[in-house]
Amino acid sequence: MKVKRLQFDKYGDASQMYIGDYELPGLKPDEVQVKIKAVAINPLDWKQRNGDTKIMMDKHFPKGIGNDFSGTIEAIGTNVVGIKVGDEVFGITEFKRPGAFAQSVITKGNLIVKKPVNISYEEGACLPIPYTTAWAALYLKGNIQQGSKVLINGCSGAVGQAAVQLALAKEAIVVGTCGGSSIEEVKAAGVKTVYDYGKDDVLEVSQEKYDVIFDTSGKINVGKAIKRLNRNGKFIDINPTFSRILKGFFTGKYKMVFATNGLKFLPQIAQYAGEGKIFQKVGNVNAFADVIDAITELESGKRNKGRTVLSFEKN
Ligand SMILES: NC(=O)c1ccc[n+]([C@@H]2O[C@H](COP(=O)([O-])OP(=O)(O)OC[C@H]3O[C@@H](n4cnc5c(N)ncnc54)[C@H](OP(=O)(O)O)[C@@H]3O)[C@@H](O)[C@H]2O)c1
Incomplete structure (x- = not known):
């Protein structure tokens, strides 16, 4: 399946980012495919792109960007249990293979949890x-x-x-x-x-x-x-x-x-979020088309009130 995603062809500054087509690979037994609703920006997004963490990344280009997301389950690997197509989840991509700024993403089944019904997709994406x-x-x-x-x-x-x-x-x-x-x-x-x-x-x-x-x-x-x-x-x-x-x-x-x-504590984090014990204040919610500007702004040191989130519901 072909998706639009934010990616880069070589390590470097913000000018390396572009939205391009990407063919999602086949799903492995321990993986899930998630249709993205929202993605939160973290400093890790630009550190992974500029090469600070290159020793821990896989070797393939183009590489995706974006770690923390929420969305709905689109496909499930044969070994993943406790989840079904359509479930609302939040989670994180594998460190070596980011790419959540995309229409859909593949990650490990143990890196997603069900999103509590009383938090929004934007709030869920801010948690991991x-x-x-x-x-x-x-x-x-x-x-x-x-x-x-x-x-x-x-x-x-x-x-x-x-x-x-x-x-x-x-x-x-x-x-x-x-x-x-x-x-x-x-x-x-x-x-x-x-x-x-x-x-x-x-x-x-x-x-x-x-x-x-x-x-x-x-x-x-x-x-x-x-x-x-x-x-x-x-x-x-x-x-x-x-x-x-x-x-x-x-x-x-x-x-x-x-x-x-702390990844093994995602279920407890979801429980705390559902109980209202933890929450991140969402600030700017931008459309996916604005992802490059939104990342570039935060990377250049601008501080906004609340987290900046990209939404796939917004045009
Ligand atoms: N090791 C890991 O796995 C891991 C995980 C997550 C984050 N990180 C890293 O941790 C850092 C913070 O991440 P974040 O997402 O929390 O970033 P963030 O939202 O931008 O927060 C940065 C914080 O640092 C404060 N700050 C700035 N200059 C300071 C100074 N001179 N003295 C004390 N505090 C200062 C800011 O305060 P004001 O906004 O009030 O100015 C703000 O509270 C980033 O470098 C990120 O890459 C590492």
């Missing part, structure tokens, strides 16, 4: 990367409990908001940092102590110690942050670089986390 990452960071690696003291550096972004909600769901004590224009929103989400990273260095203005420091932005000073952990505290990094790893690794407190560490 932020919540699998935050779940793995705070619940799996951070092992936070009621009363744990958690610093979330960059608590207003997609992963940061997910982390705030998951930390508060455990009744942890949350301290956050964000830009000045996000402070009111973050406070409304329940973070009582918020620092504006543009004005204050959170590690200087307070001498607080933490059980977990979760740096979503990759901007905190790793060495300084690790000194501010309690005895069994953990520093959790989702933007590891060689020098950050070097500063943290030998302390035993530095943990790297990837969204893939």
